[in-house]
Every structure is written in C-alpha cells, then in structure tokens.
Amino acid sequence: MPAGLNRALLTVAGAIVAVILAIAICSVAIVAAGGGPLDALAAFFDFGATERAQSNGVAALIDRAIPLFIAGLAVAIGFRMNLFNIGVEGQYRIAAICAAYVGSTFTAPGWIQISVIIIVAALVGGFYALVPAVMKVTRGVNEVIATIMLNYIAINLASYLVRGPFSGQKEGDLTTTTPPLPESAMFPDLNFVFDWFGMVRPTRAGGLWGFLLVAIVLGVVVWLVLERTRFGFNVKASGLNGPAALASGVAPKTMVIAAMVMSGAVAGLIGLPEILGDRGAYNSNFTAGLGFLGIAVALLGRNKPAGIAIAALLFAFLDRAQGALQEAHVPASVVTIIQGVIVLLVVIANEITKRLALRLEERRAAQQLARNTPVEVTA
Amino acid sequence: MLGKRFNRVALGSVAGVMLMAAAACGGGGGGTTAGQEPTGGTSGEASKGALKVGLAFDIGGRGDKSFNDSAYAGLEKAKTELGAEIKEMSPSTDGSNRGDLLRQLADAGYNPIIGVGFAYAEDIKKAAEEYPEVQFAVVDSASNAPNVTGLLFAEEQGSYLAGVAAATKAESGHVGFVGGVENDLIKKFEAGFVAGVKSVKSDAKIDVTYLTPDGDFSGFKAPDKGKVAAEKMYQSGADVIYHASGDSGLGVFQAAAAAKKKAIGVDSDQRQTVKETDLQSVIMTSMLKRVDVGVFEFIKAFQGGAKGGTNVTYDLKVDGVGLATTGGEIDDIKDKLDAAKKDIVDGKITVPAKP
Numbered sequence: 001m002p003a004g005l006n007r008a009l010l011t012v013a014g015a016i017v018a019v020i021l022a023i024a025i026c027s028v029a030i031v032a033a034g035g036g037p038l039d040a041l042a043a044f045f046d047f048g049a050t051e052r053a054q055s056n057g058v059a060a061l062i063d064r065a066i067p068l069f070i071a072g073l074a075v076a077i078g079f080r081m082n083l084f085n086i087g088v089e090g091q092y093r094i095a096a097i098c099a100a101y102v103g104s105t106f107t108a109p110g111w112i113q114i115s116v117i118i119i120v121a122a123l124v125g126g127f128y129a130l131v132p133a134v135m136k137v138t139r140g141v142n143e144v145i146a147t148i149m150l151n152y153i154a155i156n157l158a159s160y161l162v163r164g165p166f167s168g169q170k171e172g173d174l175t176t177t178t179p180p181l182p183e184s185a186m187f188p189d190l191n192f193v194f195d196w197f198g199m200v201r202p203t204r205a206g207g208l209w210g211f212l213l214v215a216i217v218l219g220v221v222v223w224l225v226l227e228r229t230r231f232g233f234n235v236k237a238s239g240l241n242g243p244a245a246l247a248s249g250v251a252p253k254t255m256v257i258a259a260m261v262m263s264g265a266v267a268g269l270i271g272l273p274e275i276l277g278d279r280g281a282y283n284s285n286f287t288a289g290l291g292f293l294g295i296a297v298a299l300l301g302r303n304k305p306a307g308i309a310i311a312a313l314l315f316a317f318l319d320r321a322q323g324a325l326q327e328a329h330v331p332a333s334v335v336t337i338i339q340g341v342i343v344l345l346v347v348i349a350n351e352i353t354k355r356l357a358l359r360l361e362e363r364r365a366a367q368q369l370a371r372n373t374p375v376e377v378t379a
Numbered sequence: 380m381l382g383k384r385f386n387r388v389a390l391g392s393v394a395g396v397m398l399m400a401a402a403a404c405g406g407g408g409g410g411t412t413a414g415q416e417p418t419g420g421t422s423g424e425a426s427k428g429a430l431k432v433g434l435a436f437d438i439g440g441r442g443d444k445s446f447n448d449s450a451y452a453g454l455e456k457a458k459t460e461l462g463a464e465i466k467e468m469s470p471s472t473d474g475s476n477r478g479d480l481l482r483q484l485a486d487a488g489y490n491p492i493i494g495v496g497f498a499y500a501e502d503i504k505k506a507a508e509e510y511p512e513v514q515f516a517v518v519d520s521a522s523n524a525p526n527v528t529g530l531l532f533a534e535e536q537g538s539y540l541a542g543v544a545a546a547t548k549a550e551s552g553h554v555g556f557v558g559g560v561e562n563d564l565i566k567k568f569e570a571g572f573v574a575g576v577k578s579v580k581s582d583a584k585i586d587v588t589y590l591t592p593d594g595d596f597s598g599f600k601a602p603d604k605g606k607v608a609a610e611k612m613y614q615s616g617a618d619v620i621y622h623a624s625g626d627s628g629l630g631v632f633q634a635a636a637a638a639k640k641k642a643i644g645v646d647s648d649q650r651q652t653v654k655e656t657d658l659q660s661v662i663m664t665s666m667l668k669r670v671d672v673g674v675f676e677f678i679k680a681f682q683g684g685a686k687g688g689t690n691v692t693y694d695l696k697v698d699g700v701g702l703a704t705t706g707g708e709i710d711d712i713k714d715k716l717d718a719a720k721k722d723i724v725d726g727k728i729t730v731p732a733k734p
Contacts, residue, residue, distance in 0.1 A: 159595045
C-alpha cells in the first residue's frame with residue numbers, strides 16, 4: 001500500500017527530525033550550563049570502566065524502566081478513552097504503602113505472598129481511581145480536577161500511614177518505614193540473564209528486578225484487552241466519539257468507571273518493582289513522582305504498549321546517565337531538559353506528520369476520483 | 380486501520396530503538412578493554428598512593444548555602460590540605476539513584492565515600508555490603524555496617540545556645556521555631572531551642588510550627604510555606620524566630636525583614652551565605668552545624684588508617700556545633716552564651732534531644 005508506506009516514511013522522518021532537533025536544542029542548554037555537548041553525548045554511552053560497573057549500569061537502566069513502563073500503561077489506558085487520569089501518582093503511592101503493609105503482616109510461600117501483595121496493590125489502586133470515576137458519572141466532576149485533588153489526599157495519607165498505623169521499626173530513627181517484608185515476599189532477581197550475554201552479574205542491590213516479567217505480561221495483557229476484545233473496542237470508540245459510541249449501544253458511564261478502575265489497578269503496581277525487588281518496605285526513600293513521569297512516557301509512546309516500552313527505556317536511558325554526566329562535568333539536570341524537549345518535539349512532530357499524511361491522502365484520493373469517474377456525473 | 384496505526388507506532392520508534400542499540404554497543408565495547416584489567420578488590424590498595432574522596436549530596440544538593448555546601452567546604456579543605464582528589468555528585472530530583480551514585484563512585488576507585496544526609500543511610504548500608512573494601516561515611520545517620528562511619532551532630536546543644544540568645548534578645552518574651560519536616564532530627568533542634576529559651580525565661584511563649592509532616596521532605600524546599608508560618612508568628616508578637624528548615628528558611632528571613640524583626644539561621648553562617656543584602660541584617664546569628672569539620676576530620680582519620688563501624692558525634696566540646704557571630708549582634712551577650720556553653724561541656728546541663 002503506497003499510502004501506508006508514505007505515512008510510515010513520514011512518521012520516521014518526523015521522529016528523526018524531532019530527535020535531531022532535541023539534540024540541537026539540548027546542546028545549547030548544555031553549553032549555557034557550562035558543559036561540552038560532545039562530553040555529554042559520550043557520557044550517555046559511558047557505562048563505566050569495569051565489567052561490574054557496566055552490568056550495574058544496565059541493571060539500573062532496566063530497573064528504572066520497569067516502573068516507568070507500568071506508569072505509562074496506567075496513564076495510557078485512561079488516555080485511550082480521553083480520560084486524563086492525573087491521579088496515577090496518588091493511586092500508586094497509596095497502593096504501594098497498603099500492599100507493603102499487608103505483605104508484612106503474614107508469611108506464606110513466595111508465590112502466594114507475592115500474588116497477595118500484587119492483588120492488594122491493584123485493588124487499592126483501582127479503588128482509589130473508582131472515587132473520581134464515580135464523581136464523574138454521577139455528578140459530572142471533571143476527572144482532571146478530581147484526580148489532582150485526590151493526589152494531595154493520597155500523598156498526605158501515605159505519609160501519615162507510614163508514620164502512624166503502618167509504621168515499623170525505624171532504623172536510625174530519622175527515616176520512616178513500614179514493617180519489613182518477609183524474605184518470601186522478595187521477587188527473585190533475573191541476574192542470570194546477564195550470563196547469556198557473557199556479562200558479569202550485577203552486584204547492585206536487588207540486581208535486575210524480577211518484576212520485569214510481571215511488567216511484560218501486563219503490557220501484553222493491556223495490549224490484548226485494548227486491541228483484541230470488545231471491551232477494548234468500546235473503550236476506544238467512547239474515546240474517539242462518545243455520542244456515536246452511545247448511539248451504537250456502548251454505555252458511557254460503565255466505560256468511564258471500567259477504564260478508570262483498570263487504569264488505577266495498573267497504577268497500583270508502579271511501586272511494587274522497587275518494594276519487592278530492593279527495598280523490602282515502603283520507606284522514606286520510596287521513589288515519588290513516577291505517576292507524573294508516566295504521563296510523559298504515555299505521550300511519547302503514543303498510548304500503545306510497545307511505544308510505551310520504548311519510551312520508558314529511553315527515559316531510563318537518559319536517567320541512568322545522571323552520574324556519568326556529572327563525571328563529565330555536565331550538570332545532571334540537563335537530563336530533565338532533554339526529556340521535556342523530546343516529549344514536546346515528538347508531540348509536535350506527530351501532529352505535523354499527521355496533517356502532512358492527511359493532505360497527501362486527500363490529494364491521492366482526489367486524483368483517483370478524477371480519473372475513475374469522468375462522465376457519469378453529467379449524465 | 381488498526382494495522383496501519385500499529386505500523387506507525389513501530390516505525391515511529393525506530394529512532395529510539397537505534398539509540399538503545401547504540402547504548403548496548405557502547406557498553407559492550409567498553410567491556411572488552413576493561414575486561415583485561417583486574418577489577419574490584421584492588422581499588423582499596425590503589426588508594427594508598429592517591430587519596431580519592433567521593434561525596435554524594437542529597438536532593439537539592441550543592442548550592443543550598445547551608446548543609447550541603449558546608450559538607451563541600453570540608454571536602455575542599457581535604458583537597459587543599461591533604462592533597463585529595465575529590466569528586467562530588469548530586470542525585471536526580473526524585474532521589475531514586477542515590478545507591479547508583481555510590482556504586483559509581485566506588486567503581487571509579489573513590490575511597491572513602493561520603494553520603495550527605497540521613498536519606499543515604501539505607502543505600503550506604505547496601506553499598507557498604509557490596510564494596511567491603513571501601514570505607515563509607517554518612518552524615519546525620521548512625522553507622523550500620525562495619526565499613527560505615529556515622530557522622531552525628533549534637534544539634535540540640537547548638538540549638539540550646541540559639542534558644543538562650545533568642546530569649547535574651549526577645550523583649551516581648553515571645554519567640555518562635557519553624558521546623559522543615561516534623562521528624563526526629565528536626566525535633567532535636569526544637570527540643571534544644573525550647574530548653575535554651577526556658578533556661579532564660581521560664582514563662583516565655585514559644586510558637587512551634589512544622590512545615591510538612593514526617594516523610595514529606597518538601598518542607599525543606601518551601602520558602603513560601605516558611606514565610607507564611609513566620610509571618611503568623613511575628614504578627615502574634617514573636618520577636619525572634621529560629622528556623623531549621625533548609626531552603627525554606629529564606630521565607631522566614633523575608634517575613635522577618637517585612638516585620639522588621641529578627642531571625643536565627645541554621646547549619647551554616649547564613650548572614651554570610653544569604654545573597655539578598657536586605658535579608659542579611661535580620662539574621663541575628665546562626666546555629667552552626669559544622670558538617671565541614673565532620674567531613675574533613677573523617678577524611679583525615681581515614682588517611683590515618685581509621686576504620687568504620689562506629690559513630691562520631693560532633694558536639695559543643697569539639698566545636699562541632701555553635702553560634703555564628705557575624706554582624707556582632709550577639710557580642711553583648713557573649714558572657715551569657717559562653718557560660719551556658721561551659722555548663723553543657725562540663726555536663727552541668729544535659730540538653731534534651733526530644734521535645
């Protein structure tokens with residue numbers, strides 16, 4: 001199909017132009033910050049001098065990408081039906097602390113223990129997303145406002161819970177933490193994968209997190225549900241044209257609730273790779289802000305699981321270089337600038353290529369029409 | 380139509396994939412050359428020749444004109460006086476890569492490595508287990524491994540002196556305390572300050588506000604909240620406010636300037652470090668926490684062969700804490716402060732560490 005090919009070529013060209021422009025703009029920022037753009041570029045690919053450092057760097061990259069990927073998925077499910085679930089941040093924080101606490105209260109064989117923790121996290125995340133969904137369908141409250149407000153409640157509730165009812169034995173009494181999870185709750189690592197590539201195993205705490213497998217399964221499931229089921233079709237139909245979907249028998253209220261809860265349930269899992277892979281508790285070092293990053297990752301990945309995976313890896317790749325950049329005397333904050341610029345440019349490039357492709361398609365269709373139906377109009 | 384869309388996604392991300400592939404190649408290429416060299420355990424031996432000191436800041440890191448910059452001053456002193464090669468690193472804004480920074484420093488042959496701030500406790504413990512040949516130190520947290528030294532400060536003692544100064548200078552007998560985050564560390568400041576104030580005026584009115592609850596560290600970076608809290612205290616009659624709130628202290632100083640009253644800085648000599656000249660004059664004194672002394676002394680002790688596993692507390696006795704005299708505003712009550720300091724050093728006064 002020449003039209004499809006044209007479109008694909010345009011998209012690739014758009015992406016390449018976006019990345020080149022991003023590099024150019026960021027070079028200016030790096031020079032302004034007093035660093036060398038080439039040093040910075042080299043730093044991104046500098047994984048350290050020793051084999052051990054390289055393995056640790058690769059593990060750190062993938063470990064960072066796992067929660068970003070899940071966060072992107074959570075946001076994307078809402079986006080697919082034009083629901084802006086800004087509440088992913090709050091949903092995952094509250095889900096993480098509840099799951100970490102519940103997991104610490106009992107000991108069972110590993111797979112049961114981990115399954116219970118995952119289910120609790122998904123339930124809590126889904127339930128917390130149900131609140132804005134119900135507000136939207138019963139009272140018409142805009143989900144953006146509701147979820148932003150619920151974020152504040154969740155964040156403060158989580159910091160209250162970790163100090164109060166869910167608090168465990170503190171270490172050094174300055175940090176806060178939930179009670180430690182039993183050994184059986186720790187997800188086995190995937191360090192053996194490094195053997196396949198002839199690399200040394202990473203020594204990084206937690207190594208390559210085994211939750212990667214859960215994330216991959218989750219990505220496949222979300223793809224199947226959205227692309228290969230009637231439910232997924234209804235979600236997209238409601239997102240593309242609500243009234244049309246309603247006219248063809250899709251109940252919009254049910255869809256809003258279902259999509260929000262699904263988004264929240266996935267969001268509930270964002271914190272688990274870190275808790276089950278490394279920390280063994282929800283504590284004051286728990287990584288915050290992943291829910292907001294998930295919005296950028298979903299945008300960059302165009303709300304498709306495959307795209308989100310690539311976007312998450314790209315973000316993680318940039319984040320990993322924070323240390324290497326400082327080694328090269330480039331301020332690490334350029335990473336944030338690069339991430340922002342890439343997201344903006346890719347969104348712009350998408351829009352431009354979409355319009356260009358549409359125009360090409362129109363022209364082609366018009367030519368075809370002109371050729372095929374010469375006389376019948378006048379008859 | 381769906382198929383077409385999928386194609387677009389797949390092809391649109393080719394650029395990203397290429398970037399990834401290049402990353403993998405870069406990593407692998409480096410591996411072949413480095414593989415010929417022995418790795419790991421030798422870094423401890425190498426450091427005997429050249430002292431290579433790594434230091435990792437906490438979020439908000441360098442340039443805070445306070446805690447972190449004080450640590451850096453100690454590091455720079457080690458460079459000039461001990462001839463150390465130094466390297467400092469700051470974590471990402473969400474702090475998720477603290478552990479990786481420590482590993483990176485260890486892999487690059489830095490020994491000893493210092494983590495600034497109690498948030499490093501957990502990551503230093505893990506890094507210390509992974510790199511048993513490297514010595515670590517953590518500021519504001521206790522030692523938790525055989526090769527980790529805890530660098531602690533008797534903040535309550537310094538805060539006691541700040542309380543004495545505040546109560547003596549406050550004519551209304553009304554003072555205030557603004558804490559950044561309501562955790563046990565900042566409560567130490569409050570406890571010492573309150574004890575110091577009460578030692579001068581037992582009936583003094585003391586307003587206490589914390590900007591954020593425990594676990595939410597934004598209270599150290601919220602000058603707007605600090606300003607609101609301080610404005611309220613000044614309006615209700617407080618004459619002097621002592622802050623232990625990191626960057627949020629700037630808001631306290633702004634409120635003090637607006638109310639034409641006084642404030643007490645924290646960690647470093649803030650009358651010198653605050654950029655705004657109109658704010659400098661409101662800073663009566665600052666409670667110094669000599670992180671620079673702690674960092675430098677640790678590096679010096681390491682060079683002398685000291686091993687970790689213990690805590691070192693920097694208190695009034697070794698001038699690890701104290702009051703700044705820049706501006707000369709507390710010169711007239713120097714005798715009173717010296718007497719209080721002597722009582723604490725001699726053990727006549729035991730300052731509580733909990734409110």
